[in-house]
Amino acid sequence: MNNQEWYTNAFEEWYPIVYQHRDEKEAQQQVEFVLSKLNFQYNQKILDLCCGYGRHLFFLYPKVSFLVGFDLSLYLLKKAQNFLPIKISLIRGDVRYLPFSQESFDIVLNFFTSFGYFDEDKENIRQIEQVSFVLKNKGTFFFDYLNPAQVEKITNMETEKIYQSYIIKEKRYYNKNKNELKKEVFIYLNTQLIKSYIEKVKVYSLDEISSIFSSQSLSIQKIYGDYNGEPYTEESPRLIIIGEKNE
Ligand SMILES: C[S@@+](CC[C@H](N)C(=O)[O-])C[C@H]1O[C@@H](n2cnc3c(N)ncnc32)[C@H](O)[C@@H]1O
Structure with missing residues (x-):
């Protein structure tokens, strides 16, 4: 990995300030949405992929017994360590090379446009391939992306x-x-x-994302346009997809 890549510079001390509005209050609402839409069970294994400073982990940890946060930014991971009230596994690495064995997780969460960061399509696809690799069969991928439209x-x-x-x-x-x-x-x-x-951010259309998902054994179960559960339209603020791994 090249240290000059933009994503090695953009998620440092200014990131939480520039994105102050992406705060814990928003994370709480998003976690409540996820809990209401996904079939969460306390003993499931959950990965928050690109967890940032852990604002979603904070609301997730009382709900599950096995939770892992993964991110590239040392700065944000250290911030997460201080922010989280209990010790949660926080692992540093690149989304294209997940250090987990096959079928390790029941659910992978990917909040707030943490996809499309690489110039090459094959690298972005590799991120989804890795998600599919670490998901158990019938496991769930929660994907929250900008609305390409x-x-x-x-x-x-x-x-x-x-x-x-x-x-x-x-x-x-x-x-x-x-x-x-x-x-x-x-x-x-x-x-x-x-x-x-x-x-x-590389902007992929819904059709393109659908074909990337299906190429990686992920079938789309639901699509929402926001965290109120409104259906997705071209006017929606977000593109939120719930995918299922099917071997
Ligand atoms: C837009 S932020 C979202 C953070 C978090 N999900 C949230 O909602 O607060 C994107 C995150 O992806 C992480 N990231 C960027 N490039 C990455 C890479 N190649 N591998 C792993 N994480 C990466 C950043 O450090 C940052 O925490």
């Missing part, structure tokens, strides 16, 4: 927010040829630029 609407959007003495500017671009959503983040202190980095 909404992406063109945010083309060339620029936003600004203030955090303490800092100004955070975010510029978004959609490259139709590459099917890539790119965001540049600039952090200023007293008009001086102190940090900038990029984020990139």
Whole structure:
């Protein structure tokens, strides 16, 4: 893995600040949604893939006996260690190379657009292949992605927010040829630029995701458009898929 890859820089100390609105309150609602839609049992084995600082793990741990958080960011994993009230297994690694044996988990959760980070399709597909590999037969994959049908609407959007003495500017671009959503983040202190980095997500249509899932023995059971359980449409804020592993 190349340390210059954008995802090795974007999930550091500024990430929880830039995404302050992606907080524990939101995570609690999302976990409640997952609990209501999935057939959770206390003795099941659950993997939170790309767990970040553990905001979902926090609400999941009282519900299951075997919970693992996995992420690449050492910064966020350390933050998770401090944030979580009990010791939960937190493992560092790359989604393309999961260090778990075949059929280790009953449920794999992938919250908040933690997919599409690689330039090459085959690398993104490898992430799903790994999910399928570690899932038991009939196991569940919960996949929460941006709504590809909404992406063109945010083309060339620029936003600004203030955090303490800092100004955070975010510029978004959609490259139709590459099917890539790119965001540049600039952090200023007293008009001086102190940090900038990029984020990139490969935008896959629902049809493309469906064919990736089926190529990896995952059948789509349900599709939602948000965490209220509304059906998915082109106007939905999210694309949420519940998949089942079928050998
Ligand atoms: C958008 S954040 C979502 C975090 C968490 N699911 C949440 O909702 O708070 C994406 C996460 O993916 C992790 N990540 C990025 N690239 C990764 C990779 N190649 N392998 C494993 N994790 C990765 C980041 O460190 C980050 O925590």
